Amino acid sequence: MLKSDFNSNFNRNREQMEKQEEHIHKKELILQYIQPGLLGLMDGSVSTLAPMFAAAFATHSNRITLLIGLSAAIGAAISMGFAEALSDTGVHTGRGHPIRRGTVTALMTFAGGIVHSLPFLLPDFNLALYLAYLTVGLELMAISYIRYHYFRVNFFISSIQVIVGGVLVVLAGVFIGSA
Numbered sequence: 001m002l003k004s005d006f007n008s009n010f011n012r013n014r015e016q017m018e019k020q021e022e023h024i025h026k027k028e029l030i031l032q033y034i035q036p037g038l039l040g041l042m043d044g045s046v047s048t049l050a051p052m053f054a055a056a057f058a059t060h061s062n063r064i065t066l067l068i069g070l071s072a073a074i075g076a077a078i079s080m081g082f083a084e085a086l087s088d089t090g091v092h093t094g095r096g097h098p099i100r101r102g103t104v105t106a107l108m109t110f111a112g113g114i115v116h117s118l119p120f121l122l123p124d125f126n127l128a129l130y131l132a133y134l135t136v137g138l139e140l141m142a143i144s145y146i147r148y149h150y151f152r153v154n155f156f157i158s159s160i161q162v163i164v165g166g167v168l169v170v171l172a173g174v175f176i177g178s179a
Contacts, residue, residue: 034096041112045115
């Protein structure tokens with residue numbers, strides 16, 4: 001009887017420890033990879049929109065729009081990577097090594113900034129513009145999904161928040177480029 005009680009307690013304790021380890025691993029994943037990656041994706045997807053769409057509407061040139069989009073994506077990636085790496089040593093917050101976080105943020109910022117620039121590789125300006133709009137919409141939905149999946153933000157509310165921000169930035173670029 002004592003042996004079965006011991007085994008039962010042992011198994012229960014082991015299960016509790018495994019759940020705690022899983023929780024800690026998930027928290028580290030979110031703090032060290034998901035959050036810096038989401039920060040980069042959001043910044044890259046949104047902050048590069050205004051200069052890219054301003055260039056598109058000011059010049060109607062695929063080449064110039066692509067170059068502005070590329071330079072905005074690279075500049076934002078460098079800036080955000082350094083900002084994340086220099087913002088926190090990770091020692092007190094558990095956010096992990098600053099170079100790793102900075103690298104994740106920089107790569108995701110670049111990815112978010114370059115994807116909606118790629119349609120301007122096409123020779124048809126209007127087609128490229130419509131594909132860029134579609135790509136921006138998909139990027140914003142991806143951001144909303146990540147927020148929903150990892151941070152338990154209501155998907156509908158997250159979509160509204162992200163879309164409103166993205167639309168405001170696109171409109172700013174269109175307005176400035178059309179002036």
